[in-house]
Amino acid sequence: MVLIAIIIGCVVGALIGMNAPVISYTYSGYLAIAIVAALDSVFGGIASTLKGKFDMMVFVSGFFGNAILSILLTFLGEKLNVDIYLAAIVVFVGRMFTNLAIIRRHYLDKWMNRHQEK
Amino acid sequence: MDKNKVALILGIVCIILTIAICVQVKTVEDAEKEVGKNTLSANGGLRDEVLKIREKYNNEYKELEKAELDLEQLRAQAAANNTVDLQKQEQITKINKLLGNTEVSGKGIIITLDDNREVSADEVLNVSSYLVHYNDLIEIVNELFNTGAEAVSINNQRIVSTTGIMCDGNIVRINGEMVGVPITIKAIGLPNVLYYQLIRTGGYLERMKSDGVKVFVEQSDNITIPKFEGVYTHDYIK
Numbered sequence: 345m346v347l348i349a350i351i352i353g354c355v356v357g358a359l360i361g362m363n364a365p366v367i368s369y370t371y372s373g374y375l376a377i378a379i380v381a382a383l384d385s386v387f388g389g390i391a392s393t394l395k396g397k398f399d400m401m402v403f404v405s406g407f408f409g410n411a412i413l414s415i416l417l418t419f420l421g422e423k424l425n426v427d428i429y430l431a432a433i434v435v436f437v438g439r440m441f442t443n444l445a446i447i448r449r450h451y452l453d454k455w456m457n458r459h460q461e462k
Numbered sequence: 463m464d465k466n467k468v469a470l471i472l473g474i475v476c477i478i479l480t481i482a483i484c485v486q487v488k489t490v491e492d493a494e495k496e497v498g499k500n501t502l503s504a505n506g507g508l509r510d511e512v513l514k515i516r517e518k519y520n521n522e523y524k525e526l527e528k529a530e531l532d533l534e535q536l537r538a539q540a541a542a543n544n545t546v547d548l549q550k551q552e553q554i555t556k557i558n559k560l561l562g563n564t565e566v567s568g569k570g571i572i573i574t575l576d577d578n579r580e581v582s583a584d585e586v587l588n589v590s591s592y593l594v595h596y597n598d599l600i601e602i603v604n605e606l607f608n609t610g611a612e613a614v615s616i617n618n619q620r621i622v623s624t625t626g627i628m629c630d631g632n633i634v635r636i637n638g639e640m641v642g643v644p645i646t647i648k649a650i651g652l653p654n655v656l657y658y659q660l661i662r663t664g665g666y667l668e669r670m671k672s673d674g675v676k677v678f679v680e681q682s683d684n685i686t687i688p689k690f691e692g693v694y695t696h697d698y699i700k
Contacts, residue, residue, distance in 0.1 A: 349469035353476030360477070361484020369513045372489045379482050386475055398468055407475055 346393055374415045377429050381410040384436040387443040394450045410436075523691075530563075559613075562622040562690035566613050570650040570685045571657050573602065573667070576676040577643050592674040594643050596629040599636075601666045602647060603627070609659040611649040613687045617641045620690040637692050653681040 367375060385407040392398045414432045421428030493513050537554070541547035558564050578592040586592065603621055606614050614621040619636040628635045633642045649656055660667050661679055671677045 345465055345469045346472055349473035350476050353473035354480045357477040357480025358484055361481040361488075364481060364485050364488075366489050366492050367485055369489060369493050369517050372486060372493070375482060375486050375489075379479065379486060382475070382479050382482065386472070386479060389472060389475070393468060393472075400467065400471055404471065404475075 346390075350390075373429070374418055377414045377418050377432055378411040380433055380436045381414040382407055384440050384443070385410055387440050387447070391443040391446040391450075394447060561694075562613070562620045565686060565689045566650060567684065567686040568612075568650040569653050569681075569683050570611070570648065571653055571660065571679060571681050572685065573647040573649075573660065574676075574678040575643065575645040575647070575670070578674045578676055581674065586674075594645055594675055596627050596634045598666075598670060598675070599634060599645070599647070600627050602660075605660060605666055606647070606649045606651070606656065609651065609656050611651040611656060613650045615648050615687045617646055618688050620688060622690045622692075624692070624694065625690075637690070648685050648687055650685055650687060653683075657681050 385403065388406065389398065389403045392403070414429070414436070417432055418429040496516065497509055497512050537551055541551040555564075559566050575594045575598070577594055581589070581592055583589050599616060603614055603616070616627075616636055619625070619639055619641060621636075625637050626635070630640070633640045634645075635641070657679060659665070662668070667677050667679065
């Protein structure tokens with residue numbers, strides 16, 4: 345069910361995105377960092393769903409909160425002439441890998457159990 | 463937790479995410495069309511800067527165009543009831559046309575020049591004579607103005623009083639912008655005079671043709687020449 349929803353969401357999003365207007369290049373850097381933050385939230389959401397600890401409020405607030413916070417930090421970094429977005433990328437991508445590892449282990453365990461039962 | 467609700471939320475979030483990714487990918491691809499990634503790959507920061515400044519320039523330019531349009535309207539309004547003002551207004555419009563500040567259209571000729579790519583370097587004595595050079599453009603522009611052309615553009619670069627036509631390696635720089643083959647020169651003027659003077663026996667175009675450059679001239683009743691996109695400066699004129 346969750347998987348189907350994700351696939352449908354991605355397809356619909358891609359269809360809308362293809363026809364969406366292009367944003368100005370100046371802001372594309374901010375959008376990129378927001379995408380990384382949101383992607384991290386989605387992987388986190390999937391991982392916690394698998395664990396059975398999914399909390400909607402945490403997920404939704406994390407999705408939008410992280411995206412907005414990372415944009416603000418990137419903006420601040422630009423003003424201070426420090427590449428703060430690098431830190432955001434390291435943190436988010438690091439967490440993404442952790443979450444991916446959790447997802448991978450979950451399905452690996454499932455597969456191993458089924459294999460042993462046979 | 464309701465599983466359907468979770469699925470719904472994840473679905474919506476995925477929609478937002480994929481839209482954002484698609485828009486971002488499109489933006490980056492558009493930027494690559496403007497400034498190639500390879501040309502400045504060693505200077506990622508510089509490329510970024512170029513793209514941002516160009517965007518800023520384009521935005522400001524659009525605003526300038528809008529302001530000029532407003533000014534035009536205001537002028538027309540202010541001059542509507544006064545004959546003297548109306549004459550002045552017409553004068554301003556005329557001068558702007560001649561200066562290249564507005565797009566103009568009319569009768570004239572279109573000259574198309576292209577390198578001859580059918581010859582190979584081993585076969586011919588001088589490959590250079592088969593190519594379009596910047597001095598060819600200068601000669602043609604001079605001939606056009608000499609024959610009474612009122613507005614001339616080369617690949618949509620309007621030739622104005624501050625225009626420079628310079629050799630820049632394998633391209634030509636006009637008004638500071640890159641221009642390459644195939645070259646389309648548009649000139650507004652009396653079509654017959656322009657046409658027959660340009661293709662006259664022993665004329666420059668005939669010489670280019672006999673050198674091997676591909677030259678094509680045609681008369682046209684409807685030529686549109688864009689306005690000069692640069693800025694006139696007057697810092698030292700007293």
